[in-house]
Amino acid sequence: GTLNSRLTMPLTTPGTYRIVATSYRAGEVGPYELKLLTQRGDPQAAAAPSGGPEQRIEGSLAQGDTTLQSGEFMDEHRFEWPAGTRVHIEAQSSDFDSYLIVHPPSGPQRDNDDLRPGQSLDAGLDLQVDQGGTYRVIVTSYQPGETGSYALVIRGAPATTPTAPAQANGSGATPTPTPTPTPSPTPAAAPAGARTETGTLAQGDRTLESGEFADAFTMSFTPQSAVQIRLESSDFDTYLIVRSPSGHQEDNDDFAAGQSLNSGLDLPVAEPGDYTITVTSYRPGETGSYRLVVTEGPSVVAPPSAPSAPGTPAASPGEAGRVWGLFAGITDYPGSVNDLPECANDARKLAEAVRNQGNMPQSQEFLFTDAQATTANLRQAMQTITQRIRPDDVLVFFYSGHGGQTDSSSDPRELDRQDEYLLMHDGRMMDDELGRLFDGLNARVALVAIDACFAGGFAKDVITRPGRVGMFSSEEDVTSAVAGRFQAGGYLSHFLRLGINGEADNDPHNAILTVGELTHYTWRQFGQHASDVRMSMGYQHLVVDRGAVQTSEVLWASRR
Missing domain, CATH: 2.60.120.380 (Jelly Rolls)
Known part of the structure; x- marks a missing residue:
């Protein structure tokens, strides 16, 4: 990243605009340069087209x-x-x-x-x-x-x-x-297998209520395929509207804001049925030629498959991504450590909820409760998953049990000078080690859910790379309560299970669960049922850290 600032906005109102240049912190001084760009380039500017010499x-x-x-x-x-x-x-x-x-x-x-x-x-x-x-x-x-x-x-x-x-x-x-042979000029080609529609917005076309001319296309796609829609024009500022079979509408003006006037939308998982794709302009009265290119790609969710025995090799590279799960919960701690009601059941129930979606075969599920939930087993499971998981797969990592803190941390990221740990059945799993176990993981999405005291402190160690999403039951200096009224070891465990079981699938309700649906559902449940849970160190608040993962990222499609 940089310390530079940038703002892109449509100038829809004539008049005088005041642009204020300032600093992030009070008292900062130094020279700066302010640039104003009144027209934008193309989103593909970084790619050199083929078909001719340089x-x-x-x-x-x-x-x-x-x-x-x-x-x-x-x-x-x-x-x-x-x-x-x-x-x-x-x-x-x-x-x-x-x-x-x-x-x-x-x-x-x-x-x-x-x-x-x-x-x-x-x-x-x-x-x-x-x-x-x-x-x-x-x-x-x-x-x-x-x-x-x-x-x-x-x-x-x-x-x-x-x-x-x-x-x-x-x-x-x-x-x-450059002295290279001159080939015949070739038209710009759409991607292989793409559907291309060319047309013109012109006087006499039907108009939207806001006055823009519009052309509409009806298209259907292979269910659960990934669909890319791009609208291009050099004559007008394009605007794209896509309505799904379930009635959900998405709009886009500039697909690469600040670089192009072309529009585009990506559908991570297509619904069965007819989509309505509307080609229009950003402002009323704009006319000219356009090209609409629609491309279907492979699904990001796994196809239905029969359960396989432990040790079965991972899916072949040609198959869509599958779900892996590591679930650990401890109720019965050894020695003088206080037991925690329902935590082992939290792990069992969450594993069952993910398994029931039909995407996690037995060979990709690792469930450890009570005496099985040891540091050695967790390390071995993470190593196995890291070796076998593929870049289009999803990992669910879940822990319910005791969490703690140690003083005198040497980690510069720990501003409070305290490290966090998961208290496994045989000892501590430190936050630094858990972060290292995730370092070798190459998955499309890794969902990390920790229901333990001081859970939020793990974010800085684990949510450190693209593709990782963290859900933590409390902030790093606050303990977490047992959710006795829900017969759960923790509130996060209970709400997360309900969301995965289908309650989070509501935007839209289409049997496809996205990161945004799950995190928003869990956050809302905390607000409705756990907003006044007072611990000795403060109120318990859910911590969600999506890193660089977008809310539209698909976790899986339910196959129940």
């Missing part, structure tokens, strides 16, 4: 060059490109902050300042050539008066010799195309 044109901006009305020096290059070509353009310079402007034969210009904001000052964009003819490519600078050498790089277009108007001082630009 042309590299060396040039320089210098005193005496033609200037824009705003004072920046500029060089203009002209290219003849046929319709159907996809062209990638970059203006590279180590001497100045480059700015790129492209004028098509007709229609609005495209421009870009930074191809990769925060990483480079080079400009670039991708261009879908919908109309053949002469394209004017202007290399200029972000600020007036900047000078220096640059390279204009063109990829994907058939090799041509561009023309650059002579400059007053003779600097100009010298084309140096």
